Amino acid sequence: MPKMMRRTRGFRVRLWVCGLAMLLAAASARATEYHGQVFVRGVPVPGATVTLAQDGEHFSTVTDEQGVYEFPDLKDGEWKIEIKMREFATLKSQVTVGANLPQGKFDLTMLGLEQMLDQAKVTTPEA
Numbered sequence: 001m002p003k004m005m006r007r008t009r010g011f012r013v014r015l016w017v018c019g020l021a022m023l024l025a026a027a028s029a030r031a032t033e034y035h036g037q038v039f040v041r042g043v044p045v046p047g048a049t050v051t052l053a054q055d056g057e058h059f060s061t062v063t064d065e066q067g068v069y070e071f072p073d074l075k076d077g078e079w080k081i082e083i084k085m086r087e088f089a090t091l092k093s094q095v096t097v098g099a100n101l102p103q104g105k106f107d108l109t110m111l112g113l114e115q116m117l118d119q120a121k122v123t124t125p126e127a
Helices: 003-029 113-120
Strands: 031-040 049-054 057-062 068-075 077-084 091-097 104-107
Touching: 031 049, 031 091, 049 068, 057 068, 077 104, 091 104
Parallel strands: 031 104
Antiparallel strands: 031 068, 049 057, 049 077, 077 091
């Protein structure tokens, strides 16, 4: 094979590899951090479970002492969010994840006494 042809092929391979690397970098750049805070009447709620779901993917985390949750690497787009905490009504909503979009701020509602007692019921299997 002539020397010039080998150089051209090597250049094309390097060009193809660089192009592929740029495409992969662009795809990963579309991942966004999403975070927010959970409250009850203006008071941060630690220990609430926050779950995000989209297209069969599910990610969960727990709020910290300040009621803050964080998902470091999510695909941009619409996600279903569910926030659960014992003795509070489960909150279900939709959020949009993307660069420069507002982050989540959610207020939980306390359950009534009857609903709390229902959650606390213990059942024993029948023999």
